[in-house]
Amino acid sequence: QKEVEQNSGPLSVPEGAIASLNCTYSDRGSQSFFWYRQYSGKSPELIMSIYSNGDKEDGRFTAQLNKASQYVSLLIRDSQPSDSATYLCAVPDGATNKLIFGTGTLLAVQP
Amino acid sequence: NAGVMQNPRHLVRRRGQEARLRCSPMKGHSHVYWYRQLPEEGLKFMVYLQKENIIDESGMPKERFSAEFPKEGPSILRIQQVVRGDSAAYFCASSRDRDGYTFGSGTRLTVV
Numbered sequence: 001q002k003e004v005e006q007n008s009g010p011l012s013v014p015e016g017a018i019a020s021l022n023c024t025y026s027d028r029g030s031q032s033f034f035w036y037r038q039y040s041g042k043s044p045e046l047i048m049s050i051y052s053n054g055d056k057e058d059g060r061f062t063a064q065l066n067k068a069s070q071y072v073s074l075l076i077r078d079s080q081p082s083d084s085a086t087y088l089c090a091v092p093d094g095a096t097n098k099l100i101f102g103t104g105t106l107l108a109v110q111p
Numbered sequence: 112n113a114g115v116m117q118n119p120r121h122l123v124r125r126r127g128q129e130a131r132l133r134c135s136p137m138k139g140h141s142h143v144y145w146y147r148q149l150p151e152e153g154l155k156f157m158v159y160l161q162k163e164n165i166i167d168e169s170g171m172p173k174e175r176f177s178a179e180f181p182k183e184g185p186s187i188l189r190i191q192q193v194v195r196g197d198s199a200a201y202f203c204a205s206s207r208d209r210d211g212y213t214f215g216s217g218t219r220l221t222v223v
Contacts, residue, residue: 034211036211036214042216043202043214043215043216043217044154044202044214045214046211046212046213049210049211088153088154090211093167095167096159096166096167097142097159097166097206097208098144098156098159098167099144099156099211099212100156101146101153101154101155101156102153103152103153104153
């Protein structure tokens, strides 16, 4: 059974700080990785995808991938209260295209 | 450019009734996925469909649950003889290929 692991949190950071969200996965053959944001009572929203080792930046968000360590992270710079949400890491199942989701990390940005 | 459309947004059913949840994928997307999310829990995969085909139903309960994606019309997730434990948010997502999904707004099912 392929697994995606995240700390459930809550992760509390002050406004303006860097929030660091981590995810590990069990399938060494995984090639693509996704971060979703889910506000309470809403549906998940894709915010970042990463396919190669290293960093990928998009505005205040940076995704980091280390395939050797089977580790993917999401950094949020200059955190804002509006970033408070649950962040879900997702990795495709190798056999089909379905995404396996971690349980999510709840981020709370304190004003 | 309509996104993934799910309806109804909220559905209340009495125990033993049937629930039908509908999902229309984004234009140009041929892959449809259904997920269930219980309160304070993660997204659990249920079924993956393409037009007229079930590709992976490994997450579907063996009884009472079925899904289809006909040649014409939306994908349907059907739950027969609902029980209180079926109360959850059911999300549909679609994709064009192996890119990330786009999710619909979900259907909140409450069984009373």
